[in-house]
């Protein structure tokens with residue numbers, strides 16, 4: 218082949234790719250190229266996750282254009298090499314289908330525009346896509362002009378609270394003191410969220426560039442990225458990216474001869490959800506226990522080591538370069554009301570296409586879940602609710618699916634925008650159980666500093682537990698409402714303030730499920746095991762035998778044309794048969 | 805001093821070499837800002853946990869109260885104060901995995917191995933730990949054993965997997 222630019226084979230190699238074995242796929246490609254003597258024609262690129270969990274995703278770019286393959290396993294590689302790389306045809310078995318196209322075409326990818334497209338370890342690839350051009354442009358303007366631009370864009374914090382980014386930058390700039398810091402919050406504690414991780418793994422320079430611009434605007438000379446220790450790959454990519462940026466003079470002293478100097482450090486978290494809260498995060502960087510303190514003073518005035526500190530979330534910072542390059546007007550033309558730009562969601566659960574979805578603010582939940590999400594995972598499953606915002610958020614029912622994704626509309630439902638976790642649930646999920654799940658999480662993660670959160674949440678957890686055991690009473694419901702509202706209003710930090718939301722929203726929208734547990738001692742979704750008998754209902758059983766092979770302890774007996782039976786002495790209550798039975802015959 | 809921070813050996817003898825490793829790390833961080841957590845993280849990456857002896861040395865050398873060190877070790881879930889089993893089993897308890905049956909998986913492993921979250925088996929083979937979102941929710945429920953991910957787990961295939969690990973060593 219004669220083009221000076223090589224043909225490219227992109228292999229999705231973020232955490233999701235790694236989990237699916239992208240390393241083996243890559244080495245199989247290397248082998249094939251070598252064996253066929255075509256190594257010099259092709260470049261294999263390990264890109265960050267493109268964000269659709271159909272790993273391993275492989276894209277091939279050559280003079281014929283770009284072709285996507287999904288679910289590629291090492292065994293498929295020789296077939297792809299044979300038919301596509303040398304044969305000039307396609308490898309039909311793994312060609313990405315309509316779901317794949319649908320997933321990407323229905324998104325507006327700005328923050329994610331580089332994820333899955335470039336090698337995060339090669340700064341040139343980032344620069345080719347206008348990388349660090351925004352930093353240059355910012356350094357040619359005054360810090361005040363940069364702040365104005367960010368303010369005009371209407372960019373709000375993507376870490377949960379949605380505070381206007383430009384305003385925070387201005388507060389930090391105007392705070393007295395010459396030593397200031399910028400901190401990137403990469404703690405991503407919501408146990409169902411992975412957008413920040415994918416951005417850090419797939420496009421680390423966009424965050425670094427955002428931080429450098431923020432540093433220039435706020436008047437800070439040093440920055441910290443506080444990253445969860447559970448994200449080893451993201452930390453590795455960041456370290457590499459920082460050292461490359463230093464070499465190229467985008468970080469360090471006298472950046473691009475502007476006189477502005479900025480150094481960047483990484484701090485690894487040590488496993489505490491509360492450290493995502495900004496004051497706790499600062500305490501943790503200082504090497505102490507991550508316990509929140511009351512605000513004011515806000516970090517913008519008194520932060521790290523008592524110095525003015527600007528704290529922004531990963532996605533917030535990744536938006537900055539696009540705003541500087543394309544202008545505030547362009548940015549604010551996307552979105553609705555007071556919510557501008559796009560938002561990335563980590564879509565998972567019982568939805569067909571799980572992964573990262575970026576849509577303009579103002580999109581409805583329905584358009585997201587049934588658009589890029591592709592609707593429910595299986596034909597038999599029926600939508601029940603969607604959980605947004607993780608432990609601080611809420612569960613919304615079907616009739617709120619037309620809610621627009623913006624800060625105000627989501628707040629009005631009792632859920633929140635949150636950081637972007639979005640879990641779709643079908644009739645197989647019990648809302649009381651989900652409320653309990655999040656309470657278990659927040660109780661375990663409460664730092665214990667203030668009473669409403671430390672003691673109040675624990676009491677709520679005990680009561681919800683009683684309900685799932687079939688020991689609930691009417692007064693429990695009132696107790697949960699009262700206690701929930703009290704904690705909301707009195708806890709010291711955001712963890713406690715929002716922790717009752719999963720309970721309060723399920724009480725509000727799925728009251729009938731609580732009633733079933735209390736009045737009928739039954740769990741309609743067949744989840745709460747203390748309310749299940751593990752018996753086959755012969756009126757419902759269609760004698761299909763599907764339950765037989767899934768039982769891990771040989772507790773089920775079934776023969777053709779006979780009802781299935783469960784031997785209770787052998788049953789370990791794993792629920793595998795309940796999930797499997799197409800006719801809900803096991804109860 | 806309470807026994808948590810006292811410098812009594814925790815089973816393994818703390819050798820001269822161990823001593824000098826810790827001293828080296830202490831020197832590396834001595835004059836740095838916010839050094840305590842990264843220092844303890846580095847110590848843990850050498851030993852696989854933070855030995856009591858090392859805590860004692862850090863406290864003495866850097867003039868910190870042992871209680872402050874203990875406070876940090878117990879606050880953050882990533883610190884371990886005892887050696888862990890040879891194979892680390894991480895069971896995802898993130899939201900997506902929960903919805904797809906992650907709790908049953910954890911309960912099964914806990915029964916099968918006879919240990920709770922955060923414990924190691926008596927034979928030193930396995931350490932069991934719950935974690936929040938391993939970042940591949942599309943494959944929920946997910947279990948990670950050492951560096952290997954196992955997606956769409958069922959009790960049946962985990963039982964086989966545990967057997968494989970047992971017979972391998």
Ligand SMILES: Cc1cc2nc3c(=O)[nH]c(=O)nc-3n(C[C@H](O)[C@H](O)[C@H](O)COP(=O)(O)O)c2cc1C
Pocket residue numbers: 373374375376377378379380382402403404405406407490491492493494495496528529530531533534636710711712
């Ligand atoms: C308990 C708790 C956990 C939080 N976790 C995170 C997190 O993981 N990532 C994040 O960016 N913000 C998190 N926040 C929000 C931060 O406190 C802070 O508002 C945010 O980092 C500010 O950045 P932004 O304005 O760019 O959103 C959390 C807040 C609370 C109360």
Ligand code: SF4
Pocket residue numbers: 491508509662663664665666667668670671708709710711712713714
């Ligand atoms: S609300 Fe909870 S996490 Fe926050 S300070 Fe109080 S006890 Fe700690």
Ligand code: SF4
Pocket residue numbers: 751767768769770771772773783787788789790791792793794795
């Ligand atoms: S619950 Fe599990 S153990 Fe019991 S019968 Fe069903 S599949 Fe078998």
Ligand code: SF4
Pocket residue numbers: 753757758759760761762763764765775780781797798799800801802803
């Ligand atoms: S899967 Fe359900 S319907 Fe089929 S045999 Fe088992 S209990 Fe009966």
Ligand code: FES
Pocket residue numbers: 805806807808809810870871874
């Ligand atoms: S010395 Fe350990 S708590 Fe007092």
Ligand code: FES
Pocket residue numbers: 408409896897898899900901902936937938939940941942944945946
């Ligand atoms: S919730 Fe288990 S991998 Fe995300």
